[in-house]
Amino acid sequence: MTDTQPQTKxxxxxxxxxxxxxxxxxxxxxxxxxxxxxxxxxxxxxKLRFEALAKPDLLGADVLSVTLTPDAAAGTLNIKDNGxxxxxxxxxxxxxxxxxxxxxxxLETLSGDSAKDAQLIGQFGVGFYSAFIVADKVTVLTKRxxxxxxxxxxxxxxxxxxxxxxxxxxxxxxxxxxxDEDKEFLQPARLRQLVRKYSDHLSxxxxxxxxxxxxxxxxxxxxxxxxxxxxxxxxxQAFYKHLTHDSENARVxxxxxxxxxxxxxxxxxxxxxxxxxxxxxxxxxxxxxxVKRVFIMDKAAELLPPYLRFxxxxxxxxxxxxxxxxxxxxxxxxxxxxxxALVKRSLDLLEDLAANKPEEYAEFWKTFGVVLKEGIxxxxxxxxxxxxxxxxxSTAAAxxxxxxxxxxxxxxMPTDQKSIYYLTADTLTAxxxxxxxxxxxxxxxxxxxxxxxxxxxxxxxxxxxDGKPLANVSSSAADVASAIETPEKAAAESTFKxxxxxxxxxxxxxxxxxxxxxxxxxxxxxxxxxEFGMSLRMGRILKQAGQxxxxxxxxxxxxxxxxxxxxRLKDTADETDFADLAHVLYDQAMLAEGGELDDPAIFVxxxxxxxxxxxxxxxxxxxx
Ligand code: ADP
Ligand code: MG
Numbered sequence: 165m166t167d168t169q170p171q172t173k174x175x176x177x178x179x180x181x182x183x184x185x186x187x188x189x190x191x192x193x194x195x196x197x198x199x200x201x202x203x204x205x206x207x208x209x210x211k212l213r214f215e216a217l218a219k220p221d222l223l224g225a226d227v228l229s230v231t232l233t234p235d236a237a238a239g240t241l242n243i244k245d246n247g248x249x250x251x252x253x254x255x256x257x258x259x260x261x262x263x264x265x266x267x268x269x270x271l272e273t274l275s276g277d278s279a280k281d282a283q284l285i286g287q288f289g290v291g292f293y294s295a296f297i298v299a300d301k302v303t304v305l306t307k308r309x310x311x312x313x314x315x316x317x318x319x320x321x322x323x324x325x326x327x328x329x330x331x332x333x334x335x336x337x338x339x340x341x342x343x344d345e346d347k348e349f350l351q352p353a354r355l356r357q358l359v360r361k362y363s364d365h366l367s368x369x370x371x372x373x374x375x376x377x378x379x380x381x382x383x384x385x386x387x388x389x390x391x392x393x394x395x396x397x398x399x400x401q402a403f404y405k406h407l408t409h410d411s412e413n414a415r416v417x418x419x420x421x422x423x424x425x426x427x428x429x430x431x432x433x434x435x436x437x438x439x440x441x442x443x444x445x446x447x448x449x450x451x452x453x454x455v456k457r458v459f460i461m462d463k464a465a466e467l468l469p470p471y472l473r474f475x476x477x478x479x480x481x482x483x484x485x486x487x488x489x490x491x492x493x494x495x496x497x498x499x500x501x502x503x504x505a506l507v508k509r510s511l512d513l514l515e516d517l518a519a520n521k522p523e524e525y526a527e528f529w530k531t532f533g534v535v536l537k538e539g540i541x542x543x544x545x546x547x548x549x550x551x552x553x554x555x556x557x558s559t560a561a562a563x564x565x566x567x568x569x570x571x572x573x574x575x576x577m578p579t580d581q582k583s584i585y586y587l588t589a590d591t592l593t594a595x596x597x598x599x600x601x602x603x604x605x606x607x608x609x610x611x612x613x614x615x616x617x618x619x620x621x622x623x624x625x626x627x628x629x630d631g632k633p634l635a636n637v638s639s640s641a642a643d644v645a646s647a648i649e650t651p652e653k654a655a656a657e658s659t660f661k662x663x664x665x666x667x668x669x670x671x672x673x674x675x676x677x678x679x680x681x682x683x684x685x686x687x688x689x690x691x692x693x694x695e696f697g698m699s700l701r702m703g704r705i706l707k708q709a710g711q712x713x714x715x716x717x718x719x720x721x722x723x724x725x726x727x728x729x730x731x732r733l734k735d736t737a738d739e740t741d742f743a744d745l746a747h748v749l750y751d752q753a754m755l756a757e758g759g760e761l762d763d764p765a766i767f768v769x770x771x772x773x774x775x776x777x778x779x780x781x782x783x784x785x786x787x788x
Pocket of ligand 2: 200203
């Protein structure tokens with residue numbers, strides 16, 4: 165058999181960019197090339213093991229392994245596996261292009277700090293290119309069982325050559341022609357040290373070949389099968405980094421072996437920082453599934469609900485068939501049971517952190533709190549446990565960090581207060597300055613400030629805590645009104661009866677009614693949602709999302725009877741002037757609410773007219 169002529173091809177443009185960055189930003193963390201190439205070799209072996217489930221002949225009696233052969237005379241390091249191998253098309257696809265969507269994100273995420281960037285490489289699926297950090301020429305010989313062998317050569321400068329090859333055994337060999345300054349990676353002691361550091365927990369043997377001697381350098385035992393008592397914190401952290409490619413340590417973890425009805429081992433980690441795609445709803449979560457130590461799938465969404473998608477780790481069970489598919493995982497009773505146990509374990513971990521390391525919990529909350537909140541909506545069964553894990557901004561604390569818990573709030577409630585009060589707003593500043601807080605502030609009533617978009621839904625699904633209903637202070641619900649009721653208000657109602665009626669008519673279609681308010685001490689007017697109406701902010705969020713909202717109700721315009729502008733409104737007989745002032749008050753209230761004006765230009769014109777009238781000290785009606 166003769167080989168075809170080598171064909172020269174260009175790397176895809178993005179690939180070139182990644183290559184350059186990888187090489188230039190990582191020279192101080194060169195050693196990671198070995199972690200990446202060994203991990204690829206190990207992945208290739210796992211893929212073969214998986215395919216062999218359906219076609220046992222593929223594997224036969226082979227022992228899957230990775231062999232490292234340094235050749236000092238040739239100046240090469242050879243990393244060889246007997247895994248799945250690649251066809252020519254796969255080589256072009258996998259080594260010549262970066263089709264993965266992560267590439268752009270990778271380029272954007274590079275920080276210039278090579279310690280951090282070294283970790284990103286694995287995370288974004290560009291690990292192979294790290295070969296060029298230490299090699300000025302890389303040769304790949306590879307063969308799938310069902311396709312001819314392929315040879316790929318490149319100096320990493322923008323082009324590669326590809327041709328068929330006579331390689332006859334299945335698997336892949338990556339041959340690194342090491343640069344002069346990187347010859348340290350030919351020393352057996354150095355290689356042994358790196359394998360132990362990065363690849364000890366891989367479940368297949370990693371063999372170091374020196375002349376005729378072969379030595380297995382790693383433990384070659386699945387990490388999670390080892391007894392807890394044998395494992396140190398450092399071991400857990402090293403495995404975490406291997407699993408996730410995170411450069412930070414994990415915050416906490418739980419390693420459990422369950423025997424009984426269902427048999428499984430789980431290892432769950434709580435990371436310190438968020439992956440770049442945390443907020444993509446289709447992100448499937450970070451739990452790997454193994455069946456009897458065979459890797460089955462990544463990101464098994466069925467093993468943890470989306471609101472715990474920040475958890476990382478794995479489950480290894482003997483109670484699922486090896487050929488389990490994603491379809492089979494759905495509605496599978498064994499999976500359901502494992503899932504519910506993992507949910508409990510994850511919440512245990514969080515409760516433990518909150519109770520024993522509150523500062524660390526606060527850090528967790530800052531990073532993942534918004535995701536955990538989804539659980540209030542998604543998982544009614546765990547609502548109470550999750551509710552205790554929530555953290556809020558509060559009028560009782562001036563800080564920027566949300567640290568009030570519902571339990572603390574209830575503990576601080578005066579005996580005659582029936583509800584837990586909250587206010588939602590787009591930002592913390594907007595919440596703190598909201599007119600809705602004027603009365604509660606005057607009366608010393610604590611209000612929780614909810615400033616995440618999802619909080620509208622969280623509050624409505626949470627509904628109550630410890631038997632106390634949640635009440636939005638911007639609604640006209642009876643208990644909110646009674647909590648801030650004042651004797652003056654009743655008197656003012658009759659004084660302003662005429663004014664509120666005129667307003668109601670004038671602003672038909674914009675408000676349900678106008679009424680005197682006890683809420684305000686500084687602002688002239690405020691918009692509140694009807695007792696059973698949806699909050700104004702919720703209505704706005706739905707509108708922005710382009711959803712038509714069948715539950716939209718008109719707000720109530722409440723007036724501060726002690727404000728000079730409201731006094732003036734009452735005394736304005738001229739209909740045109742009354743209308744100008746009324747619209748300005750309504751528009752102002754809408755702006756204070758974080759809402760948008762239907763016609764900002766008219767608002768500006770009206771305000772200017774009022775100012776000019778005021779400046780001219782017009783002896784007539786408005787602002788005279
Ligand atoms: P990732 O491993 O994250 O997918 P890499 O850049 O490390 O990204 O590798 C790119 C792809 O090249 C792999 O997904 C795999 O398909 C292929 N590949 C790399 N090394 C091997 C190998 N030793 N055997 C088979 N395929 C490999
Ligand atoms: Mg890889």
